[in-house]
Amino acid sequence: MQPHSADFPARAADALTDPELRRALTKFKTGFPVNRARAVANLPEFEALRDAAKAVKDHTLSHLDHYLEAFEARVRDSGGHVHWARDAAEARSIILRLATERDARLIAKGKSMVSEEIGLNAALEAAGIKAVETDLGEYILQIRGEVPSHIVAPALHLSKEQVAADFRRTHTHLPPDRPLDQPTDLLAEARGELRDVFLNADIGITGANFLVAETGSTIIVTNEGNGDLTQTLPRCHIVLTGIEKVVPTLADATLMLRLLARSATGQEITAYTTFSTGPRRADDADGPREFHVVLLDNGRSALLGTEMQEVLRCIRCGACMNHCPVYHAVGGHAYGWVYPGPIGAALDPALIGVKEARHLPNASTFCGKCESVCPVKIPLPKIMHRWREVEFEKRLSPPSVRQGLWAWGLFAKRPRLYRLITSIAMRVMGLMGKEGSFKSLPLAGGWTDTRDFPAPQGRTFQSMYKDRRHG
């Protein structure tokens, strides 16, 4: 996917005036957070689980090579193949090669953010291979030519009326007067359309929520069951996933699953949780004949051993965006790339570069809500802050910011000069602001276009306090 994160301010402004999006976000804002709060309240050991999950992830990340190699060996033992992709281009070409070698015409896809990350659908299409998304939300986005706006609920920005219109527009072989008012109507229709895809696909591609080093298993969770069908019906299953998804043992994976569902949607466990290990064995009733795992790095390993390593603990639950007031205001598309919200602000600069993504870590008030709900306790504001430092070090911050800081720093570093200048300035401003506040101020349009600016009381505390003590 092409990043558009450099346009964040313009995209955010559009989002703030889009009435359909406003309606969707208003509903969303209360949905998931309320469900999560209830699920957490019902599980007294939730906090202890968070600490345990953080510890598992930290341990795994500091021995990532070991666990990935163990995973690869177990996959091989069970008859599967592991492919290593350094970047998006490598991952695409591995999958294209696998597809062409198998003469694939149709690919069924389970939901995979990594596949969005590497722009897989466009690459397949260019090679003449049709790929169909089987997650309902992703399917809707695909027929609209759009990208996800949330990592768990990709089409949350759309209303069911918009979806019904899209189905009428694209499913022209169905009777035009069929009812499409209820979400269940939409679901049934998509299910009918997708049935053919499951049965006829040559390859199934899914992401993975977790990889288990102990057994070489991959785990996916869905609420629609589409993931199961995508990976069991076609004769070849390709798992495309990031290297940070590995955990040491099955027990570790179940710990993560308990946190994932509760943090994401407030469920105790998702409707379908599928562990798969290698291709179909001789006496298996179903399953693919071939099993491949493509492990993508794409900038992740560069974070290992740095202060930003903690971002790799992410289990993609989406809780941070569900609770983020900035995400609530602008929605996911404003962020301009695959991973939106607080995790996007912390992760995207590593994947698409600080220059492209510089707005994302800046567009945060550091309110800290994201960190307080993250199941693996990623200090998201701290990582965003670190990216702001990198931006400043690389001189990518706007000149106005750099010059402003320089000028302010000049006298802020000299307390006596600072006191003198500020006491004069505040007297002047206090006299000018006799009305109590300013309706406009030079150079402060960002504030006064929409807010009055309270006038100072007139003297500084430090000068008054000194007088009071000496007076």
Next chain:
Amino acid sequence: MPPANPPKVGLLVTCLVDLFRPSVGFAAVTLLERAGCQVTVPSQSCCGQPAWNNGDRATTEALARTMIQAFEGCDYVVAPSGSCSGMLHKHYPELFRDDPAWAARATALADRTWELTRFLTDIMGLDTAIPGFAGTVTYHDSCSGLREMGVKDQPRRLLASLPGVELTEMPGADVCCGFGGTFCVKYPDISTHMVTEKVEAIVATGADTLLAGDLGCLMNMAGRLSRLGHDIDVRHVAEVLAGDPDTAPIGRAEG
């Protein structure tokens, strides 16, 4: 247990209080003295947050060194602000993590740094504020105070001790008001959206006064309330707790 001898408390005035609303600083002095502290106001400029928030580490370090030196002789550092106390408490030690000598000094300071209402109640054991102010109030939890400094029930406890004050909670009292330091001018559209939602929640309580513990958030909310023509007074919680009924509300003319 309150400390036995009058502890020496260095007041971190905060730039916004110093420049825009000295009455908050004097309210803090009144409250600290009433709680039995000996208050000093070391020579200071700013804790460095604007530089820190914009990734300018060198300037932040220079300012932080000045602040650490200025407050080193105090038993406690107390600020009428969650975000400035949070800067010292949480970010100064991070700032010097590659410089052991300064890191030790920063950590020693961080351990002694408190937000005003929490210090008054949890450390000094103050449980009654100073009567004088009366009205229906609603309280906004500023993010840094809440999540970095553990401030939640302390200001409410003190407010509850005031006979003339009635607290009406707003829904989402702990949702960010959209100030965020330089965020509010770098992303004014988003900030305005956030503060507008906050204003709706405030107005819906029917309270006649909005309180919070951070002047940045207060100026943001006051500015939007008055631009939208709402007649709600905005004050720092310390002024109410210090029984100050006379100072004009934020953004209003005196008298």
